[in-house]
Amino acid sequence: MNLKTVVIIGSTGSIGRQTIEAIEKTNANVRLFEITGIAANRSDLFMQQLKQIRPKGYSFGKVLTDTDARYYADPCHLIEALQPDICVVASSGSQTLRFTVAALKHSSRVCLANKESLVMAGSLIKKIAREQNTMIIPVDSEHSSVFQLIQGERLEDIDKIYITASGGALRDWPVEKQKEATVEDVLKHPNWDMGQKITVDSATLFNKGLEVIEAVEFFGFDKERVKTALSYSSYIHALALFKDGSIKLHAGKPNMVIPIAYSLTYPERLLRDGDVELEMNKLNLRPMDVSRYPALEMAYGVLEGYNSKRITYNASNEVAVQLFLERKIAFTDIFKIVREAINQIDNEKIESIDDIIEYNEHVKKNTKEKWRGY
Ligand code: NAD
Numbered sequence: 001m002n003l004k005t006v007v008i009i010g011s012t013g014s015i016g017r018q019t020i021e022a023i024e025k026t027n028a029n030v031r032l033f034e035i036t037g038i039a040a041n042r043s044d045l046f047m048q049q050l051k052q053i054r055p056k057g058y059s060f061g062k063v064l065t066d067t068d069a070r071y072y073a074d075p076c077h078l079i080e081a082l083q084p085d086i087c088v089v090a091s092s093g094s095q096t097l098r099f100t101v102a103a104l105k106h107s108s109r110v111c112l113a114n115k116e117s118l119v120m121a122g123s124l125i126k127k128i129a130r131e132q133n134t135m136i137i138p139v140d141s142e143h144s145s146v147f148q149l150i151q152g153e154r155l156e157d158i159d160k161i162y163i164t165a166s167g168g169a170l171r172d173w174p175v176e177k178q179k180e181a182t183v184e185d186v187l188k189h190p191n192w193d194m195g196q197k198i199t200v201d202s203a204t205l206f207n208k209g210l211e212v213i214e215a216v217e218f219f220g221f222d223k224e225r226v227k228t229a230l231s232y233s234s235y236i237h238a239l240a241l242f243k244d245g246s247i248k249l250h251a252g253k254p255n256m257v258i259p260i261a262y263s264l265t266y267p268e269r270l271l272r273d274g275d276v277e278l279e280m281n282k283l284n285l286r287p288m289d290v291s292r293y294p295a296l297e298m299a300y301g302v303l304e305g306y307n308s309k310r311i312t313y314n315a316s317n318e319v320a321v322q323l324f325l326e327r328k329i330a331f332t333d334i335f336k337i338v339r340e341a342i343n344q345i346d347n348e349k350i351e352s353i354d355d356i357i358e359y360n361e362h363v364k365k366n367t368k369e370k371w372r373g374y
Pocket residue numbers: 009010011012013014015016039040041042043075090091092093095113114115116139140141192193194195196197198256
């Protein structure tokens with residue numbers, strides 16, 4: 001592999017930091033990657049990253065002195081100016097859709113961690129990737145697993161895929177007690193160390209709902225063929241069930257450095273991270289009780305309609321999680337807010353990226369206004 005240039009959008013976040021770790025580890029023997037640009041919207045860590053990495057350019061909420069790197073107010077302009085071989089899109093939230101589009105236009109590989117982009121605009125993203133001849137490699141662990149499980153297979157030979165969920169911090173709580181869950185209770189994830197938004201989504205299972213939509217959009221499976229199961233240890237990430245009766249499963253430690261490194265080095269596996277051992281006691285699954293998790297039921301529901309429903313599912317959840325983190329609503333209000341938002345909007349096809357961005361902002365604004373003083 002020749003030296004590849006990399007831009008990381010969301011460098012100070014959980015995925016961004018682990019991307020830097022994956023690059024340091026794969027560079028240990030032969031230098032394979034050069035980080036030429038980083039972007040984040042806040043965090044003290046950013047200055048430290050600029051000093052350590054010494055990229056050519058950066059994007060941040062404000063201009064920083066004490067660096068030679070060139071400043072770009074908008075991460076899209078950073079990507080456009082640097083034209084990296086690889087762009088890792090690891091910023092959070094629906095605002096990242098713009099960065100994903102810029103990455104598809106100005107790099108040859110996009111390592112996509114941001115699931116919101118695919119949920120909002122999956123078919124358009126895939127169209128832009130085809131037109132630009134850009135490869136998208138999923139970083140989300142379950143989708144990285146499915147991607148690996150189906151290498152060399154024909155999609156028509158696959159009967160179903162399963163993606164797994166840990167069940168999140170409240171998985172052993174009785175449903176009637178969930179309304180009392182505090183922010184601290186919810187942020188204690190049993191297996192993964194992730195950003196706050198996705199940790200709350202793991203407890204509600206909105207994360208799994210978003211991932212079911214992501215799998216349908218990215219791989220093109222019908223929703224009936226995308227199932228979920230519980231893996232309490234998060235050791236099994238996904239399974240593919242073939243029509244001939246074979247089942248392939250993909251397992252490994254719950255450590256995002258592994259799928260991130262794979263997305264960077266695919267089709268090779270160049271990460272070397274200690275000895276790999278089979279943890280047999282973790283190779284078990286439990287059935288998913290969908291009725292316990294309204295977020296999952298709603299995800300399958302919004303897949304029936306056009307993308308206005310999927311955009312609303314994601315946008316209203318984003319607002320609801322923020323209100324919960326600000327301690328303005330109860331944990332179980334998140335379900336109520338999303339359900340009402342979905343029920344209120346029309347089932348429409350939003351055709352362009354600009355219209356999707358505008359629609360998303362409109363849903364977020366309406367949801368905020370409605371529930372702010374609640
Ligand atoms: P995080 O909150 O830890 O980090 C988010 C990063 O994005 C930060 O660096 C922040 O500064 C940056 N950012 C946010 N808005 C920005 C903007 N407007 N401009 C520039 N930078 C901006 O989030 P995370 O847990 O790392 O998750 C990032 C994305 O990856 C999310 O879409 C999440 O769903 C997805 N994901 C995360 C994990 C995980 O293990 N953390 C796993 C799978 C998928």
